[in-house]
Amino acid sequence: MSDIVLPDRLRDVAEPVRRIRTPARLDYVFMAGKATSRFLNAVAEKRLVGQRCPVCRKVYVPPRGVCPTDGVPTEEEIELPHVGTVTSFCVVNVQFYGQVMELPYVSALILLDGTDIPLMHLIQEVPADQVHMGMRVEAVWVPDEELGPTLESIKYFRPNGEPDADYETYKDNV
Amino acid sequence: MGAERVAVVGIGQTKHDTIFDGSIAGLVRTAAERALADARMTWADIDAVVIGKAPDFFEGVMMPELYLADALGAVGKPMFRVHTAGSVGGSTAIVAQDLIAAGIHKKVLTVAFEKQSESEAMWALSLPIPFQPPMHAGAGGYFAPHIRAYMHRSKAPDHVGILVAVKDRLNACKNPYAHLHEHDITFDSVKDSMMLWDPIRFSETCPSSDGACAMVLTDEAGGDAAAADGRPPAWVHGTAFRSEPTMFAGRDQVNPQGGQDCAADVYRQAGISDPRREIDVVEMYVPFSWFEPMWLENLGFCAEGEGWQLVEAGVTQMDGDLPVNCSGGVLSSNPIGASGMLRFAEAAMQVRGQAGEHQIDGARTALGHAYGGGSQFFAMWIVGAAKP
Numbered sequence: 001m002s003d004i005v006l007p008d009r010l011r012d013v014a015e016p017v018r019r020i021r022t023p024a025r026l027d028y029v030f031m032a033g034k035a036t037s038r039f040l041n042a043v044a045e046k047r048l049v050g051q052r053c054p055v056c057r058k059v060y061v062p063p064r065g066v067c068p069t070d071g072v073p074t075e076e077e078i079e080l081p082h083v084g085t086v087t088s089f090c091v092v093n094v095q096f097y098g099q100v101m102e103l104p105y106v107s108a109l110i111l112l113d114g115t116d117i118p119l120m121h122l123i124q125e126v127p128a129d130q131v132h133m134g135m136r137v138e139a140v141w142v143p144d145e146e147l148g149p150t151l152e153s154i155k156y157f158r159p160n161g162e163p164d165a166d167y168e169t170y171k172d173n174v
Numbered sequence: 175m176g177a178e179r180v181a182v183v184g185i186g187q188t189k190h191d192t193i194f195d196g197s198i199a200g201l202v203r204t205a206a207e208r209a210l211a212d213a214r215m216t217w218a219d220i221d222a223v224v225i226g227k228a229p230d231f232f233e234g235v236m237m238p239e240l241y242l243a244d245a246l247g248a249v250g251k252p253m254f255r256v257h258t259a260g261s262v263g264g265s266t267a268i269v270a271q272d273l274i275a276a277g278i279h280k281k282v283l284t285v286a287f288e289k290q291s292e293s294e295a296m297w298a299l300s301l302p303i304p305f306q307p308p309m310h311a312g313a314g315g316y317f318a319p320h321i322r323a324y325m326h327r328s329k330a331p332d333h334v335g336i337l338v339a340v341k342d343r344l345n346a347c348k349n350p351y352a353h354l355h356e357h358d359i360t361f362d363s364v365k366d367s368m369m370l371w372d373p374i375r376f377s378e379t380c381p382s383s384d385g386a387c388a389m390v391l392t393d394e395a396g397g398d399a400a401a402a403d404g405r406p407p408a409w410v411h412g413t414a415f416r417s418e419p420t421m422f423a424g425r426d427q428v429n430p431q432g433g434q435d436c437a438a439d440v441y442r443q444a445g446i447s448d449p450r451r452e453i454d455v456v457e458m459y460v461p462f463s464w465f466e467p468m469w470l471e472n473l474g475f476c477a478e479g480e481g482w483q484l485v486e487a488g489v490t491q492m493d494g495d496l497p498v499n500c501s502g503g504v505l506s507s508n509p510i511g512a513s514g515m516l517r518f519a520e521a522a523m524q525v526r527g528q529a530g531e532h533q534i535d536g537a538r539t540a541l542g543h544a545y546g547g548g549s550q551f552f553a554m555w556i557v558g559a560a561k562p
């Protein structure tokens with residue numbers, strides 16, 4: 001019973017339709033929640049704030065309001081410096097549909113000083129082949145009038161000239 | 175009351191390719207018909223269907239299972255859809271086996287597929303994340319930093335990823351269903367291929383494939399009947415699934431806890447204490463070549479930091495003592511949603527002695543492994559030639 005066989009007169013298709021391009025578009029609303037709202041409102045003021053877990057003492061940025069390990073509210077808010085360490089990175093050379101970045105570009109995991117989880121951002125003002133693990137970087141912000149509640153308020157990170165961080169200082173995040 | 179024993183009695187897959195010349199319905203039906211034929215069954219014999227694929231956004235077809243029910247003979251029968259990202263092919267098979275182990279159904283058809291020729295997978299995996307810069311670059315962009323971290327931590331030489339790529343692509347030449355048949359691949363051709371997501375080269379990356387995989391699972395009576403008919407089944411000795419959050423402080427994405435726990439669970443169920451010695455052949459989910467040494471460690475086949483040494487010593491070659499991805503693996507065929515089920519199915523084919531040119535002689539115990547998301551979902555099974 002498994003074979004489904006078309007009659008001969010229906011088999012020929014002069015022009016098989018193999019591809020019809022059907023774009024899909026998605027616009028969505030994101031509700032940040034209280035902890036992330038505090039973070040994003042601070043970003044709009046050109047500040048970075050994290051939150052510390054009272055149990056494991058880890059500092060989360062952006063904060064989610066709760067420690068995923070201990071399941072308790074991260075109540076203590078910490079003002080963070082705008083400098084950190086590249087813990088790892090990728091040099092992207094792939095063109096794809098919908099891409100907005102010029103190639104190649106470097107997306108990096110950056111561990112801000114005083115935090116315990118890296119955030120992902122761009123590294124610029126340095127050739128891609130010179131980016132390396134342990135590199136010290138600082139945030140470059142958009143002009144004040146363009147600041148908003150988004151990490152796009154930071155245009156990118158760039159080397160800040162400090163010597164590389166010792167591996168021991170970021171090995172738990174590699 | 176113990177669980178019902180579960181047997182794999184039918185396996186089918188399509189020729190994985192850049193384009194499957196047909197519809198999604200035709201794709202899944204082709205694999206399903208081959209599994210039924212292998213099981214000497216017809217659609218009427220099947221009690222329930224379990225289907226899986228990667229995110230719907232790839233092909234842009236929301237909940238394709240709704241329209242695939244008739245193509246899979248599921249009309250009037252229970253049908254379930256499983257979603258666990260790249261691990262979905264594995265977790266779909268696990269759901270199917272659970273339905274039998276629990277005594278709910280006796281014969282279950284399980285199917286997984288992806289049709290990347292109709293997909294925008296890179297786009298779907300790179301959607302902007304709220305309030306973050308639009309910098310994401312697909313799975314390669316996500317995993318490249320973790321591979322770099324592995325290379326740094328283990329001090330593995332750069333050529334290990336190349337060795338894995340050459341091995342898997344040459345193994346694929348022995349598998350008529352594999353997408354890539356690169357007979358002329360060499361160490362240098364991989365080495366000289368473009369750095370797509372540095373440190374991942376083009377030839378160390380899985381292809382984009384159309385493909386489907388299907389299996390027929392039965393209860394113990396079904397397995398016994400197949401064996402009596404001279405068609406040895408693969409017996410399921412253990413299944414495990416684990417998840418972990420994508421983000422938490424101190425998360426180890428090189429050697430994730432979820433993967434370690436999942437492996438420990440499936441070994442315990444199968445009574446395995448020394449996986450390196452007791453498992454004859456492994457099909458693991460390696461979409462980028464460096465994941466072979468990483469998963470060798472995560473799955474407990476060696477100590478942390480030593481996976482690359484197994485690769486370098488040829489242990490994972492077909493003539494090594496722990497052959498990995500004899501089918502050519504994900505590196506040679508990646509119909510994403512089906513890729514996990516292919517690992518499970520290829521493991522079963524090995525213990526059934528059904529793997530043709532890429533058969534490991536005398537394989538009795540095999541591991542099928544899949545992972546997905548940001549290395550946060552893990553699905554595994556152990557199958558054996560002998561009844562558990």
Ligand SMILES: [Zn+2]
Binds near residue numbers: 056
């Ligand atoms: Zn905590």
